[in-house]
Amino acid sequence: MVYTEENIRELLDKILEPPLALFSLQVQNRKNHALIEITLDHLTHKTGSVSLTDCEEVSKRLKEELDLWGEEFDFTLQVSSGGAERALRLPEDLDRFQGLLAKLEVRLENGNWDKRVFRLGKRDGETIELIPFDRKVSKHKIIPPIQMPxxxxRKGNLFLEL
Structure with a gap:
């Protein structure tokens, strides 16, 4: 038996119940062994973070299902949360996490790419409102938002302000 993303995904479709969802799945098959890495998403949590209990429960239920396939192959199963500083799926997560901080890799006016932190604003079609974030700036100073196509x-992740 070879573990594939497709057959693992089918099992997860049976196991996962809202608000839990699959964020990412990777299956690496080696001789008589598979590494199955699953990252979960919590659709109603502010940052999409999943609890340790949720990860343990999904891991337990998936292991039970995989054990039914027989003992021909050994597998290592890793189930985790995308976390509070999770990668963003662009552009849909820009809407989902509106109002939160995100570190985005953006193209500058000179054509170079740079990572900057912004508060995500409203998206209008192919443009989003971003408010530059700077820890050194007083909370009372208003930084004007920018409109960015x-x-x-290019990519981004949520950013926690500590």
Missing amino acids: LAEI
Whole structure:
């Protein structure tokens, strides 16, 4: 038996119940062994973070299902949360996490790419409102938002302000 993303995904479709969802899945098959890495998403949590209890429960239920396939192959199962500083799926997560801070890789006016922290504003079609974030700036100082085309954002992740 070879573990594939497709057959693992089918099992997860049976196991996962809202608000839990699959964020990412990777299966690496080696001789008589598979590494199955699952990252979960919590659809109603502010940052999409999943609890340790949720990870343990999904891991337990998936292991039970995989054990039914027989003992021909050994597997290592890793179930985790995307975390509070999770990667963003662009552009849909820009809407989902509106109002939160995100570290985005954006194209600058000179054409170079740089990572900057912004508070996510409203998206209007192919443009999003971003408010530059600077820890050194007083909370009372208003920083004007910028409008950025989605094409000028290469990747990003949520950013926690500590």
